[in-house]
Amino acid sequence: MRACVADDASKLARIVDDFPILRERTVRGRRLVYLDSAATSQKPQCVIDALVTYYSTYNANIHRGVYEIAERATDAFEGARGKVARFVNANPRELVWTRNTTEAINLVAHSWGGANIKPGDVILVTQLEHHSNLVPWQELAARTGARLTYVPVDDRGLHVLDDLDDLLDGVKLVALSHVSNTLGTIAPLDIIVPRAHAAGAVVLVDGAQAAPNMPVDVKALDVDFYAFSGHKMCAPTGIGALYGKRALLEAMPPFLTGGDMIRTVTYDGATYNDLPWKFEAGTSNIAGAIGFGAAVEYLSQIGMEWVREHERSLVSYAFERLRELEPRGLVVYGPRDPDLVADVISFNYADIHPHDLASILDGEGVCIRAGHHCTMPLMEKMGWPATARASFYIYNTRQDVDALIDALGKAAAIFKIDRAGAAGALGG
Amino acid sequence: MRACVADDASKLARIVDDFPILRERTVRGRRLVYLDSAATSQKPQCVIDALVTYYSTYNANIHRGVYEIAERATDAFEGARGKVARFVNANPRELVWTRNTTEAINLVAHSWGGANIKPGDVILVTQLEHHSNLVPWQELAARTGARLTYVPVDDRGLHVLDDLDDLLDGVKLVALSHVSNTLGTIAPLDIIVPRAHAAGAVVLVDGAQAAPNMPVDVKALDVDFYAFSGHKMCAPTGIGALYGKRALLEAMPPFLTGGDMIRTVTYDGATYNDLPWKFEAGTSNIAGAIGFGAAVEYLSQIGMEWVREHERSLVSYAFERLRELEPRGLVVYGPRDPDLVADVISFNYADIHPHDLASILDGEGVCIRAGHHCTMPLMEKMGWPATARASFYIYNTRQDVDALIDALGKAAAIFKIDRAGAAGALGG
């Protein structure tokens, strides 16, 4: 593995410097050690500036405005669509703005699902889906009389594909996450997508954890739908995107209706606008979209290959350092191979409940997440009441990993792990 | 009528100064004359600052975070809900964040409508609805086999209530706008709401143009649902709100599903969170909500009574000045009584197409809107191919009205209205 972090120390320092929240010593005189980017990323100055510039100099509604600032706003908004589309190698016509990944998935479940899923049909998901890529399909199945089945995952959180062809038999839709937000597992899309297509299924990929962390090419992946959120990849909150293959999107009925998504309206009915606007009802999150454009421009300048390498290296280093604590009862969940993991490590430490762990770490200026990570069924299956999760992003350093380890040491001291020890592991 | 503008010249000057886009001479050395606030309002510094502060100092995901900045973000987000709820006199539990008015209305159409509207039921709207409060009901009617009927409006755009009780017979839902975005007409909710309730109907009010411009008290209005958009009232884009009476919201099934709106999830199904989170799936527009909170705080400081008076005075002055141009073919549409009009004046000028008018006015630094204003059926009914629309907000002054009139003079000169004259009026 290439140790790009060490090589790129100055690049990394420059990246850290791009983030106002990381620049200043905000937590009791220390620099924030933010290890919760899988929940939401921090925002670079250039994205914040894009918002401020829009609101301060050319704030206007889009598409129908004749005057200059409305034109500028429209160009910036549609220009941002082009940038985000190019970022995942999609055509701008195939990129629909949504609030977030969740809304993108719901759009497909309602519009495509309502038109295509019939009683007795099968929808296949995996056992490690985020609630946002699970509950909409449970609801769709309940509405339509379809059946929901699961691709199993093993104890390490890796997809078990032994019976894939059987599982795919008669399946109309496969919905799975590109990267698990609980375990970091990267799904073997290269295996699943062609076989799903061969079985006649449409494939939706939840890219919420992948688009921020690795190069994504929807054409090369050959997925039918790809959903992702801006806020996890340096963009503002309230903006996400749905990529869909043009033929599928064209054939789908609109989901939300109202202003902007129509072509003509009479008292008797309406006809709809072209793609992608057919799916964008009402005033969009204009500033959010512009900020998303700035965010992917920023990420592209850094280079998504670099991002992937950087995170692989950090995860690898974190695995190494966490291993030191194993004799005291630290347990890492999920695949422990940095090649199979994106940005996330889940773990527990002896009998310290992850919420307590997160509180103590917060006292040390280290932000991690604790809980079920919106994957309750997976937690139940694995028998984990909750896990602590550290996730990494472009601005994290080896020093952040060291800070995590030191803070875990503090937690061990508070909980007297040396004495009470690894004896009483959590969740027994 | 009280001439509050003259009395409050210094207050007004201070308000103008709060808006960065209006502070600087941005359009060819002139101050922007922005008369398109009905499309989207400009944003005061305090709202922009709220966004920057969130992104720069406590950006984190909400609700599940244990660490300090996540707590601050959650408090700010839920605190903003309280502020916006109080602004319309609602309980925070009854206030659901949406992207905008359009999504709020769609939420009701899908969730409440799906559960309550049956074949043969009647949904009553008015003839002057924005597409966002029309197409969702057309779609709901088409989905369920219900019938959509209309409260007529007269030539001035005033609601004709003569046959209201007949119209209300057997009606399940009445959906109407509080203020028309095309004509400024204020709906007589005091008459319609009690009679709708007496007929057993639920009442949804589209408050997109009312909440920004006048005091709104959902309890006093006794409406069942009230939808409004932040971006039209000083808040960021991408955030809106739905007020709903608790009993109705409690009984409604969720609309979008996924993370955050659930209580428990298993591989077999899900149970849902309490109000209002039951309706908020996925990561919300956190910064947008916080900005919305700052916006209503700002508006409350100004005072919504003052806002209403200020706009009434401006509209009244604009009516006066526009009248001067009537001999040359200027036609004002809609009720011409400032007591019946909120923030909007629609007009046409001789045979100048409104798009041409808007282009020429833009050259003079005056921003107006031209077109059908997302009310195509109304335009069709009235026989107007399009109208020019000037709309006013807290930062507009009599000088802005004068600038409009001067710019109209320029347009008349370019189009040689004196010679070609009022002869060929538009839309004949």
Place this chain on the structure above:
Amino acid sequence: MDDFYRDYILDHYRNPRNFGHLEHPDVVAEDTNPLCGDRIRMELLVDANGIVADVRFFGKGCAISQASASMLTETVKGRPLADVARLTKEAVLENVGIGISPARLKCAMLGLKVLKTAAVGQLASWPDED
């Protein structure tokens, strides 16, 4: 933008050339600009040699869309249909002169779009997207 509204533009707006309908058109196409509602219909008479023998347009909308459609009808009358199918944005800009803002470009191009649709016999993509 003000410079745009020259006398000849206003003249074409107020006195559109070739306005109305043909008795027996060989090709007809129509479209609207969804953003502003402008509407243009083009009707062509094509002779045995593939020449545009006559043309009428019908529509309503702003000075830009109506004047540019009117001027286009003058441009294409007597020209081979194949030439019409190859007309570009520049042809329209030459007609209407400079000074048009990006937001209004679609108004100016609506006539062209409809004419090309008629000529090609299928919906052309937006000229400004080529």
Place this chain on the structure above:
Amino acid sequence: MDDFYRDYILDHYRNPRNFGHLEHPDVVAEDTNPLCGDRIRMELLVDANGIVADVRFFGKGCAISQASASMLTETVKGRPLADVARLTKEAVLENVGIGISPARLKCAMLGLKVLKTAAVGQLASWPDED
């Protein structure tokens, strides 16, 4: 927050008092903290005088929720049920001491919520919302 995890809290977490189930409880209530998944069940034996004769709690979760539930069982044993129904947030804060962060308050209050639900015989509103 670090100060919060004092020895007696950890002791209650690791050696919860009155943990388990009653054979024939008179009242039972259970709830979860939806945000962190902590779960608490309270079982009460109430004698003829309305006194809490015995109590058991069962659950899993963080040190804060488990320790404060454990301490609460000690607080209420032998007390009239009516008193239990009137217990406040302050009673819990007295038990667990200072230093708890707002985000974790719901963990500390879960046991109280369940206990009051059991006592009142209906779902109490969140104590911290009173």
